[in-house]
Structures are given as structure tokens and as C-alpha cells.
Amino acid sequence: xxxxxxxxxxxxxxxxxxxxxxxxxxxxxxxxxxxxxxxxxxxxxxxxxxxxxxxxxxxxxxxxxxxxxxxxxxxxxxxxxxxxxxxxxxxxxxxxxxxxxxxxxxxxxxxxxxxxxxxxxxxxxxxxxxxxxxxxxxxxxxxxxxxxxxxxxxxxxxxxxxxxxxxxxxxxxxxxxxxx
Amino acid sequence: xxxxxxxxxxxxxxxxxxxxxxxxxxxxxxxxxxxxxxxxxxxxxxxxxxxxxxxxxxxxxxxxxxxxxxxxxxxxxxxxxxxxxxxxxxxxxxxxxxxxxxxxxxxxxxxxxxxxxxxxxxxxxxxxxxxxxxxxxxxxxxxxxxxxxxxxxxxxxxxxxxxxxxxxxxxxxxxxxxxxxxxxxxxxxxxxxxxxxxxxxxxxxxxxxxxxxxxxxxxxxxxxxxxxxxxxxxxxxxxxxxxxxxxxxxxxxxxxxxxxxxxxxxxxxxxxxxxxxxxxxxxxxxxxxxxxxxxxxxxxxxxxxxxxxxxxxxxxxxxxxxxxxxxxxxxxxxxxxxxxxxxxxxxxxxxxxxxxxxxxxxxxxxxxxxxxxxxxxxxxxxxxxxxxxxxxxxxxxxxxxxxxxxxxxxxxxxxxxxxxxxxxxxxxxxxxxxxxxxxxxxxxxxxxxxxxxxxxxxxxxxxxxxxxxxxxxxxxxxxxxxxxxxxxxxxxxxxxxxxxxxxxxxxxxxxxxxxxxxxxxxxxxxxxxxxxxxxxxxxxxxxxxxxxxxxxxxxxxxxxxxxxxxxxxxxxxxxxxx
Ligand SMILES: Cc1ncc(C[n+]2csc(CCOP(=O)(O)OP(=O)(O)O)c2C)c(N)n1
Numbered sequence: 001x002x003x004x005x006x007x008x009x010x011x012x013x014x015x016x017x018x019x020x021x022x023x024x025x026x027x028x029x030x031x032x033x034x035x036x037x038x039x040x041x042x043x044x045x046x047x048x049x050x051x052x053x054x055x056x057x058x059x060x061x062x063x064x065x066x067x068x069x070x071x072x073x074x075x076x077x078x079x080x081x082x083x084x085x086x087x088x089x090x091x092x093x094x095x096x097x098x099x100x101x102x103x104x105x106x107x108x109x110x111x112x113x114x115x116x117x118x119x120x121x122x123x124x125x126x127x128x129x130x131x132x133x134x135x136x137x138x139x140x141x142x143x144x145x146x147x148x149x150x151x152x153x154x155x156x157x158x159x160x161x162x163x164x165x166x167x168x169x170x171x172x173x174x175x176x177x178x179x180x
Numbered sequence: 181x182x183x184x185x186x187x188x189x190x191x192x193x194x195x196x197x198x199x200x201x202x203x204x205x206x207x208x209x210x211x212x213x214x215x216x217x218x219x220x221x222x223x224x225x226x227x228x229x230x231x232x233x234x235x236x237x238x239x240x241x242x243x244x245x246x247x248x249x250x251x252x253x254x255x256x257x258x259x260x261x262x263x264x265x266x267x268x269x270x271x272x273x274x275x276x277x278x279x280x281x282x283x284x285x286x287x288x289x290x291x292x293x294x295x296x297x298x299x300x301x302x303x304x305x306x307x308x309x310x311x312x313x314x315x316x317x318x319x320x321x322x323x324x325x326x327x328x329x330x331x332x333x334x335x336x337x338x339x340x341x342x343x344x345x346x347x348x349x350x351x352x353x354x355x356x357x358x359x360x361x362x363x364x365x366x367x368x369x370x371x372x373x374x375x376x377x378x379x380x381x382x383x384x385x386x387x388x389x390x391x392x393x394x395x396x397x398x399x400x401x402x403x404x405x406x407x408x409x410x411x412x413x414x415x416x417x418x419x420x421x422x423x424x425x426x427x428x429x430x431x432x433x434x435x436x437x438x439x440x441x442x443x444x445x446x447x448x449x450x451x452x453x454x455x456x457x458x459x460x461x462x463x464x465x466x467x468x469x470x471x472x473x474x475x476x477x478x479x480x481x482x483x484x485x486x487x488x489x490x491x492x493x494x495x496x497x498x499x500x501x502x503x504x505x506x507x508x509x510x511x512x513x514x515x516x517x518x519x520x521x522x523x524x525x526x527x528x529x530x531x532x533x534x535x536x537x538x539x540x541x542x543x544x545x546x547x548x549x550x551x552x553x554x555x556x557x558x559x560x561x562x563x564x565x566x567x568x569x570x571x572x573x574x575x576x577x578x579x580x581x582x583x584x585x586x587x588x589x590x591x592x593x594x595x596x597x598x599x600x601x602x603x604x605x606x607x608x609x610x611x612x613x614x615x616x617x618x619x620x621x622x623x624x625x626x627x628x629x630x631x632x633x634x635x636x637x638x639x640x641x642x643x644x645x646x647x648x649x650x651x652x653x654x655x656x657x658x659x660x661x662x663x664x665x666x667x668x669x670x671x672x673x674x675x676x677x678x679x680x681x682x683x684x685x686x687x688x689x690x691x692x693x694x695x696x697x698x699x700x701x702x703x704x705x706x707x708x709x710x711x712x713x714x715x716x717x718x719x720x721x722x723x724x725x726x727x728x729x730x731x732x733x734x735x736x737x738x739x740x741x742x743x744x745x746x747x748x749x750x751x752x753x754x755x756x757x758x
Contacts, residue, residue: 012379016320023321057506064503070325070345073379172378 004033005059006083006156009048009066009075010040010165017071021048024065030054034087036153042165045073051154074168078158085156089134090116091125091141092148098123104144111137122147197370202332203232203363206296209339211239212371215267217258217628219243219251223271225311226298228363230269243628243657246649248275250621252282253647256291257625260608261583261633263416265346266293266625272300273311276357277318281615283353284322288612289437290414292351294342301361302330315357324352332365337374344374349382350501351414383500386517386525394472394496394513395529401470403538404430405461405493407453407482410437410611411475411500411519418442418604420523421474427527429534431542433461435476437611440601444580450542454482455746456593459553459755460545462746466491466753467541471509473497475519478508479612488751498522552757553743558598564737565713567594567638567666573716574636574664575599577724582634583608583626587619587643590672593742595638617646620663624650627659634724637663641693642671651703654729662723663705665696665733668740676741700731707731 011017018037025032033051040047052059059077066075095118098104104125108115113127125141127134131151138149158164200208206229210218220242222230233242245251248270255266266286270279276297286293300309316328325345329338335358342354398404412421418441425432425442431450434441442449451458453465462484465471471493476482483489486508497504497511498519505514515522557568571594575582580600585608586592592609601607608626610618623637644665654661671689678686700707706726708719710733723730744755 016316019317020320027321061503061507064505064507068501068503070377070380172381 002053002055004051004053004080006078006080006085006154007048007050007052007059007063007066007075008078008156008158009050010073011046011048011069012071012073013044013046014071017046017069018048020069021050021066021072024062025050025052028058028062030058030062034153036155038155040165042169045165049154049156074165076164078156082160083156083158085130085154086128087131087134087152087154089127089129089138089149089151091127091138091146093123093125093141093144093146095119095121095123097144104141107137107140113137197368199366200369201228201232201363202335202358202365202367203228205332205335205367205369206339206358206363207232207236207240208369209336209371210267211236212373213265213339213343215240215265217241217243218267218269219245219254219258219625220269221245221248221251221271221275223275223298223311225272225300225360226269226275226296226363228360229296229298229358242269243624243653245621246652247647248278249282249617250624250647250650250653252279252286252293252295253615253618253621254625254628254653255293255295256282256286256289256618257585257608257622258629259291259293259625260622261605261626262629263605264292264629265343266291267296268293269296271298271311272315273313276315277313280318280322281613283319283355285610285613285615285618286353287322287324289610290351290410291353292347293353294339294346295353295355297355297357298363299328299357299359302359303361305330305359315355319355322353323355326355326357328357328359329362330359332362332367335362335367336369336371340372340374341377345377345380349380383518384502384516386515386522388525390513390515391522391525392529394498394515395526397470397494397496397513398428398430398472398526398530399533403464403468404428404470404472404535405464405468406430406432406472406474407476408432408434408438408441408474409476410435410441411498412438412441413604415475415500415518415520417475417518417520417523420520420527422446424523424527424530427532428530429532429539430472431535431539433457435479435482435611436596436609437607438476439596440604440606443602444600448539450539451546452596454479455484456597456742456744458546458597459549459744459757460542462744462752462755463545464542465489465493466751468493471495473499473509473511474523475499477501477504480508483508484746484750484752484754488753498526549744549757557594562737564740565710565716565734566740567591567736568598569713570664570666570716570734570736571595571598571638573720577720578634578636582606582636583630585609585619585623585626585635585637587637587639588614588616588673589640589643590668590676590740590742591638591640591666593673594666616643619643620647621650621653623661623663624654624657624659627661628657635661637661639663639665640672641665641667641669641691641696644696648699651700651705655703655705658728660727661729663729663731664723665731666736667693667696667733668736668738669693670738672740673742675739679739679741681747696731696733705729705731707733709733709735711735
């Protein structure tokens with residue numbers, strides 16, 4: 001059965017890693033639904049957040065191949081209910097449409113969005129939320145003409161009490177100090 | 181699995197920090213890793229390194245090949261027979277792209293190797309400069325790790341890391357691309373071997389509970405079958421394997437790359453798995469109630485149709501690479517770790533056993549295979565010579581103690597079936613990639629790695645011509661490689677498929693060949709040609725007693741076929757005997 005999975009991949013911050021990671025997906029013809037890269041809470045460690053729609057068996061195989069990449073420290077996979085996740089969307093509309101009726105402002109309030117910038121020509125609206133919500137807002141705003149729309153990749157943190165990566169790094173330290 | 185660590189040479193780095201160029205740092209670093217032999221080909225972007233090599237010729241033997249693909253295959257041959265890291269050097273652009281096939285081959289066959297490529301000077305990177313290619317990009321999916329060095333200071337650490345990664349865990353090829361300006365620049369050289377990399381775990385410690393679970397299944401099994409892969413050889417675990425098998429009494433079949441992990445004549449050795457493997461291990465896979473896979477990865481040439489594979493068996497999988505677990509075949513009990521560690525743990529927990537009846541079932545299969553295939557292949561009733569009879573004659577002449585190198589095709593399968601092994605690390609063949617042209621340079625590398633052991637290359641008339649120029653390297657080094665050219669005037673393996681699956685439409689598989697003897701002569705390689713069975717013995721004797729390289733060309737039956745065969749898409753139990 002296919003379902004949505006979110007992968008959190010922690011790595012050294014090296015050039016070319018993104019390419020190495022995405023190759024694992026493209027080789028197996030698995031579409032990346034969303035991708036985000038950023039720093040993690042731990043200095044020097046980079047985090048990739050990738051969303052895929054596939055089977056549990058397949059996602060485990062992906063995980064195995066990703067962890068094989070030398071510069072990848074650790075990768076985890078989560079189902080959607082195991083994480084808190086968000087995406088950010090930006091909508092650019094004509095300021096004229098904003099002024100012509102109250103509807104846009106009403107939508108902004110209703111959807112918990114906010115107005116980032118208003119110029120005489122255009123207005124930029126921002127909304128943070130799940131994909132369905134940002135999409136819904138797009139559909140509504142588009143009645144007034146959205147000239148640009150963009151949604152970021154998913155970002156996510158786990159609902160777990162313990163921190164998987166820090167625990168893993170501690171374990172690693174212990175194992176490797178045994179080697180010394 | 182840590183392959184043998186190479187000894188540190190005393191000459192390297194007498195003082196702590198020395199001022200030197202990046203190129204000299206490459207030399208020093210190689211010496212530190214115990215390298216004394218490397219294969220390569222110079223060019224513009226790697227000239228500073230070759231210039232440094234000029235001053236290190238007494239310590240570093242550089243073998244000048246005739247094509248960069250040859251350098252890589254030679255390094256692979258060297259690595260496979262010695263357990264050390266093979267090293268090669270190529271220039272940027274076409275030099276590096278010529279190396280690609282060999283690197284891909286080493287990747288699928290887990291061969292420890294370090295490739296050093298020259299690169300255009302760093303200010304020119306990304307400008308389509310002369311002989312600039314993005315080698316790091318090109319080789320990214322076919323290396324275990326790769327890295328571009330743009331500053332000379334990075335050289336010692338990059339090389340140290342390269343060797344560590346190449347040889348540890350599941351071994352593989354590593355490429356280090358060094359820009360020309362980094363080769364020229366001066367640094368304060370200091371070498372620290374790398375022993376850990378935070379993001380990389382070569383092997384995880386074996387879990388005792390998994391071993392116990394595996395032992396429980398083994399002790400219950402009525403028809404267990406062990407599948408022996410190259411992991412045993414890479415882990416130097418041949419003795420551990422033997423002890424395990426002998427205590428548990430479990431029949432063992434080997435994969436193509438698992439050949440020679442156990443002596444051929446060992447009573448528990450039931451032969452080769454896979455498409456052209458032996459009858460017994462293939463059909464018995466589907467009767468077995470427990471498969472114990474040891475350092476192997478269930479390649480599709482081994483499994484045939486996976487849906488119909490090992491249908492009655494539970495699977496225990498001993499494997500160093502966690503990504504191999506459940507990749508193809510679900511493992512009821514995965515035992516992740518080095519087999520060198522897990523096998524003794526398992527041996528301690530299994531009960532002594534003899535599976536006499538089960539083993540006898542294999543003997544019955546052997547009888548069938550002997551009658552239907554092997555007898556005719558080894559002692560043909562027809563006039564035409566078979567590959568099998570030549571191979572058996574050669575292996576017998578060396579008392580089953582030669583190193584077998586093959587190219588790819590029918591002769592490869594025949595050699596794997598009929599060559600006999602006494603000692604481990606006696607096989608060099610291109611398994612996962614099936615690279616024609618692999619054989620000749622790999623044989624050279626194997627011979628240079630094991631100068632005291634006889635090296636026999638079996639090669640077809642097709643593959644021979646893919647890297648035939650390496651006869652030049654053999655001539656120059658005088659490496660006493662024995663080349664057995666099984667000439668059927670066809671791209672035999674493809675022709676066999678055309679015969680069986682394409683109604684004998686022999687599209688572009690018949691070869692009009694040159695006079696191979698004359699070519700060999702041109703390269704100063706002695707030779708003999710045999711087209712009649714009556715002359716075979718004498719010619720083999722002439723080859724064996726010849727001191728130096730030799731080309732034994734045998735005109736074999738043009739349309740001979742390799743059997744048994746598991747046709748693509750069929751189950752291993754549907755193996756065809758004719
Ligand atoms: C580089 C490369 N190209 C093509 C193939 C496909 N192929 C596999 S076996 C074979 C025929 C090999 O013929 P030959 O070298 O004469 O050996 P034989 O099968 O006759 O023993 C071919 C073309 C390959 N394995 N490698």
C-alpha cells in the first residue's frame with residue numbers, strides 16, 4: 001500500500017550531496033513530492049527533508065541506499081502522523097484587486113495568512129500550513145488573479161520525546177571511542 | 181570487512197612536517213598506505229604527479245598501460261588476488277572517462293581501489309577548459325566515495341580517507357580528482373592515516389540475538405543450503421566458513437564471485453549457483469527449507485525469477501551491507517555484520533550435524549548433470565573441441581592451483597564451471613557488470629600482484645579484441661600471463677541467445693578475426709595454435725613450461741553452447757539441461 005512518508009536525512013555539509021541523495025530516488029523512478037535542505041540543530045550537520053509517496057517496503061530500501069552514501073550520517077523515515085510539519089506559500093496579487101473588494105482581506109484573515117508587502121502595484125500574501133490549506137487559499141485567491149505562487153518544501157520535526165540524531169551521535173561517540 | 185591493511189613503509193615521512201609540492205605529497209601518501217605498484221597513463225592535467233613519480237621510481241613501480249580502462253582492470257585484478265587496495269592514475273577528460281567502465285565494474289563487484297585523476301587548474305573549473313570533464317559528477321554513482329581536491333593542503337587527508345573507505349566495510353572504488361594547481365602548490369606535508377569517518381560505519385557489530393535465531397533455524401532445518409558469496413573472501417573468512425560448514429554438515433553452493441572461497445573438491449561443495457551454474461544447487465534451492473546466504477547479494481543471475489525463488493525456504497542472510505538485507509529476497513533472520521565475526525558466533529551455536537540424505541540428493545543431481553552435460557563437455561564424442569575440455573586440461577596441468585582470470589561470455593561460464601580451485605583468491609572475473617575486455621588487463625594486474633602464482637586467462641575472440649592493446653603492457657612488463665584464447669569465431673554468448681531465443685538469427689555476432697598468433701608475435705608474446713584435439717596436450721604443456729607470457733589459441737567448436745541454463749524470467753528449478 002502506498003502512503004506518504006517524510007524522510008529526515010542528516011549529513012555532513014558537503015558539495016554534491018543533494019545530487020547523490022536524489023539519484024537514489026531517480027534510479028528507482030520514485031517522484032520526490034517535496035524537498036527542503038537546511039542546517040539542523042547541531043552545528044555542522046545538514047538536514048534534508050524529503051516527502052515521497054510510496055510503499056513501506058520501498059521506502060525502507062531507499063533509506064538503506066541513502067545511508068550507504070559516505071557523507072550521510074543517518075536517515076530516518078516517518079509517517080505523517082509521527083511529525084509536525086509545515087510548508088510556506090507566497091501569493092502575489094494585484095494591489096488593485098485587494099482594494100476593489102474586502103474579499104481578499106477576508107480570506108487572509110480566514111486562512112490565518114498575512115500580508116507581507118504592499119506596493120502600489122502588487123501585494124504579497126504569505127501563508128504557513130499544510131499543503132491542502134495553502135492550495136485551498138490559492139484556489140480562492142486565484143478568483144482575483146494570482147500572478148505568482150510558490151510553495152516551499154515540507155519542513156518537519158518529530159513528535160518524539162527523545163532526539164533520535166543526538167542519541168545516535170552519542171552512541172557513535174561511545175562505539176568509536178572504544179576503537180581508540 | 182577490513183581487507184588486509186597494507187604495511188607502512190619506513191621510507192615515508194622520516195620527519196614530521198616536510199615542505200613539498202602537492203604532487204610529491206601524493207607520492208608520500210601512497211607510500212604511507214603501503215603502495216608499491218600502480219597502473220596508469222599520463223596526460224596534461226596529471227603531469228606534475230608523473231614528474232614527482234620520476235623521483236620515486238625505486239619505491240613505486242608504475243605500470244604504463246595502453247588504455248586507461250586497462251589501468252583500472254589491472255588494479256582490480258591486483259586487488260582481487262592480493263586483498264590490497266588497487267591503485268591507478270589517469271589524466272583529466274578522456275583519461276578519466278576511459279576509466280569509467282572499470283570503476284563501475286569495481287563498484288558492483290566491491291573491489292577496493294583508489295583512482296587518482298588529474299583535473300584542470302581550479303580557476304578553469306566549470307569553464308569547459310581543454311580536457312575538463314566533471315569526473316566527480318560522472319563517477320558519483322559508481323564510486324563508494326569521490327572527492328575533488330582543489331588545495332594542496334587537502335591531499336594527504338583526502339588520500340588517507342580514500343584508502344580507508346576503499347578497503348573498509350564493503351570495499352569499493354574511490355576516486356580522488358586533483359586539480360593541476362593543487363599538484364604544483366607547496367605544502368607542509370604531514371600524514372595521518374584515517375581510521376574513522378563520523379558519517380560512515382564500515383560494519384556494525386553482529387547482534388547475538390540474531391545469530392541465536394539463525395542457529396535455531398539451522399538446527400531445525402532438514403534441508404539447509406548455504407550460498408557462499410564474495411563477502412567470505414573479502415572478509416578473509418574462508419577458514420570460518422569451512423569450520424561452520426563442517427560442523428553443521430550443510431551443503432554449500434558458491435556464486436560466481438564466491439568461487440575459490442572453499443576448495444572445489446570439498447565434500448560439502450555442491451557447485452555453482454545461477455544461470456549457468458550447476459544443476460543441483462539450482463533445483464535444490466526450491467526444495468531447501470533454509471537458505472543461509474553468506475556474504476552474497478542475490479543477484480538476478482543467481483535468483484532467476486525472484487517470485488519463484490527459494491519457495492519453500494526461510495532465509496538467513498549474513499551480510500556486511502545493511503542495504504542488501506531485504507533488497508531482493510526477504511530475510512527471515514538478517515545477521516548484519518562482517519561474516520568473519522558472525523560465522524564463528526554461528527558455529528558456536530549450531531549443533532553438529534550431517535545431512536547425508538540431503539547431500540546425496542545433490543549427488544543424484546550431479547549424476548544427471550554429468551550424463552547430460554559434463555561428460556560430453558569434458559570428453560567430447562564429436563570432433564569439434566569444446567571449451568570445457570581445454571579448461572579442464574589447463575587446470576589439471578597446474579594441479580588446480582592457478583589463478584583463473586576470465587573475460588565475459590561463454591568461456592567465462594565454462595571456466596567457472598570447469599576450472600578447479602584449491603586456494604582462495606584464485607578467481608578474477610567481471611561478475612556484476614559483465615565487462616568484456618576485462619580479462620587481459622585484469623590478468624596482468626593479478627600476475628603482478630601474485631608473481632609466484634600461475635595466472636591463466638580464459639578469453640573469447642570478441643572480448644580479447646576489446647583490450648588487446650594490453651599485450652603491449654604484458655610485453656613491456658614481461659608478466660608471464662598465460663592467455664588461453666577460446667576462439668569460436670563468434671560473440672559466442674550472444675550467438676547462443678540468438679540460437680535459443682531468436683530463431684538462430686545471428687545478427688552481427690560472427691567475427692572475421694585477424695591472425696592472433698601474428699599479433700602476439702608482434703608484441704613479443706610466444707604462442708601456439710591448436711585446431712585438433714590430438715595436439716592439445718602438447719600445446720598446454722608447451723604453455724605451462726614456457727617462461728613468460730604465452731598465447732594458447734584453441735579453435736573450439738563454433739556453435740557450442742553453455743548448459744545448464746536458467747532462461748531469463750524462469751525459476752531456478754526450471755533450469756534447462758539442453
Ligand atoms: C563491453 C561489453 N559489450 C557487450 C557485451 C555483451 N556480451 C556479453 S557476452 C558477449 C559475447 C562475448 O564473445 P567472446 O568474447 O567471443 O566470448 P565467447 O562468448 O565466445 O566465449 C557479448 C557481446 C558485454 N558483456 N560487454
